[in-house]
Amino acid sequence: MSQPSALESSYEPRAHGEKQPFDLMIIGSGAAGMMAAVAASERLRQLAKPAATIAILEKNSRPGIKVLVCGGGRCNLTNAGSLDFLIAQFGRNGRFLTPALQRLDNTALRNWFADQGVPTHEEHDGKIYPDSNQAASIVNTLVQAMHRAGVHIFSSCPATTVTRDESEFLVQTAGGPMRAVRLLICCGGQSYTRMGTTGDGYQFAAALGHQIVTPRPAVVPLLVKEAWVTELQGLAVRDVKVAIEAPGPLPRLATGKPAPSINDMLFTHFGLSGPAVLNLSEIVAELLEKFPTVGLKVDFSHRISGDEWRNTLARWRQTSGKKLLKTLLSEVFPVRLAEMFLRLSATPDDTLCSGVTSAQTHRLIECIKNTRFEVFATRGFKEAMVTAGGVRLDEVDPRTMESRICRNLFLAGEVLDLTGPSGGYNLQLAFSTGYLAGESIADRIIEQREESA
Ligand SMILES: Cc1cc2nc3c(=O)[nH]c(=O)nc-3n(C[C@H](O)[C@H](O)[C@H](O)COP(=O)(O)OP(=O)(O)OC[C@H]3O[C@@H](n4cnc5c(N)ncnc54)[C@H](O)[C@@H]3O)c2cc1C
CATH class of the missing domain: 3.50.50.60 (FAD/NAD(P)-binding domain)
Structure with a gap:
């Protein structure tokens, strides 16, 4: 042309x-x-x-x-x-x-x-x-x-x-x-x-x-304090639910009332991106003008409740006790994310499904359903x-x-x-x-x- x-x-x-x-x-x-x-x-x-x-x-x-x-x-x-x-x-x-x-x-x-x-x-x-x-x-x-x-x-x-x-x-x-x-x-x-x-x-x-x-x-990637996200850079996770947690009573916002965003999310070398995060970023940017940090709560499995996950882990214990927990989790989540769940929940990498303790179960479900990130800045204009x-x-x-x-x-x-x-x-x-x-x-x-x- x-x-x-x-x-x-x-x-x-x-x-x-x-x-x-x-x-x-x-x-x-x-x-x-x-x-x-x-x-x-x-x-x-x-x-x-x-x-x-x-x-x-x-x-x-x-x-x-x-x-x-x-x-x-x-x-x-x-x-x-x-x-x-x-x-x-x-x-x-x-x-x-x-x-x-x-x-x-x-x-x-x-x-x-x-x-x-x-x-x-x-x-x-x-x-x-x-x-x-x-x-x-x-x-x-x-x-x-x-x-x-x-x-x-x-x-x-x-x-x-x-x-x-x-x-x-x-x-x-x-x-x-x-x-x-x-x-x-x-x-x-x-x-x-x-x-x-x-x-x-x-x-x-x-x-x-x-x-x-x-x-x-707006529609801008976010920087988070959790250093471990950099280890997952480049990883896209489909269909997650992201919600904003204001650090104090929510002020009246020009950008409207924050509602959870359900879409795909991307880990980057500085924090979080992908539509689920980008679509909340305008509100986060406004909150960051009022608070030093803003919490984001990510549910990596919003279609399955915590109780259903508890039942799933109990079933794996019975039907697949000799298999590595990591193997079964990796059938549901990307391998790198499954490995990160184990690390964040202090569950050793070589844990068999039969060996998961109730404390590990609790922590693992928290990671899957309720991982919290602390946003401290956007990537700006x-x-x-x-x-x-x-x-x-x-x-x-x-x-x-x-x-x-x-x-x-x-x-x-x-x-x-x-x-x-x-x-x-x-x-x-x-x-x-x-x-x-x-x-x-x-x-x-x-x-x-x-x-x-
Ligand atoms: C990386 C990226 C990906 C995107 N992907 C999508 C997408 O897939 N779908 C979607 O809906 N939106 C997307 N957007 C948003 C979309 O690009 C904009 O919302 C849209 O282009 C706005 O259209 P506009 O005509 O108002 O402005 P623009 O398309 O930005 O055009 C404005 C033009 O004005 C010119 N200009 C500025 N100042 C002057 C001046 N003083 N004199 C002369 N010319 C001037 C600029 O050079 C520019 O060419 C994306 C944005 C980015 C940055």
Whole structure:
């Protein structure tokens, strides 16, 4: 695929900005920005209206770099859940998303990509991926659609400041000043900073009068005090239940009430990761602002009760007394985890099933059902997949994505105060809000053209 750049564009930012303003300028060529550019031009075309001049500015040397790393390079672009389920994933702010999801829900998104020749499939956990299993096919499709629509793509062209006079926005860029009648801010959050997302969108929105809910790392790995986790680094454990234990009376949290998370967990060289942990990390991050450490209780066998485990161990004692306990435990858990259970419960490695004492039984079941970790930090914005916080939602109209503070300013994607867990929800949020913003802007262009005719 040819990489568009500022040089390849037929517009010199300086020349164009000084001559005539763009109808629409989008800052940020990520999931939301690209979808918005395409939606705006598609809507004008469908309504048989003259095309608009649309510019999209990207700080990186090519569009969609963050999308390329999504889902481990496979791009988990959405989730198969119902509309209500999707909305519920965004907690108390989820309702804001209703109009955007009604305009482009997960089915419509999949159909849109299928129409562009990129079919998708659902995996066992409801996550949706392109059949190619390549995030590049998602990005290439959006870039090609922008090219077809005549969108002017300025790569390696970061916006630095944004101001507004009575009728236009003035955007200072690395390539010179540019002007636009309508502005869409889609700069993403401030996590995974090496991908270009350094919180610029918050500054631009604030400069135009918006309030920003303090950004906080979310979907982020956690550091724990238990040194033994490093010995299990790289080990993924399926279907565990993780619950937060606050060290004191639980304060009222902006991130909501902590509910246990059931999913897969990953041991790393510094602590814990994997969806079960990542999905609680936003609340843990907020608790860590109030307490020095936060407890996590992990149930490695939440579908089997402690009493059932007691019966199982008694049965093994009778039916498999001469077998090593380690052998039978390793049939249920990964070998390295089974060995760790023995060590943590002070049960010698060579213990036979017939030789397990009642104290060992008790300690072993505690390890299986109730291992406690003490979290002392997150891996921070550098490794957070998503940023919680952002532009206050009561200052944005959910039916159009237009600012309620500044006319002709629109906002979409992660820059808004909306955060979902891992599972495809955050990209769906970006695509849906971007699509709605693009269509709303097209409608505004038509309306304003008619007014001035
Ligand atoms: C490792 C990783 C894996 C992930 N996997 C998934 C997944 O599988 N599924 C999922 O749903 N979510 C996933 N996410 C989250 C997802 O990437 C984001 O939620 C989503 O990309 C947000 O879309 P956006 O358009 O709002 O912002 P982004 O896609 O982040 O795009 C913002 C763009 O704005 C550009 N920009 C920023 N500042 C400026 C400026 N001043 N001037 C010009 N351009 C600027 C940035 O370079 C960037 O290209 C993952 C995130 C990470 C870090």
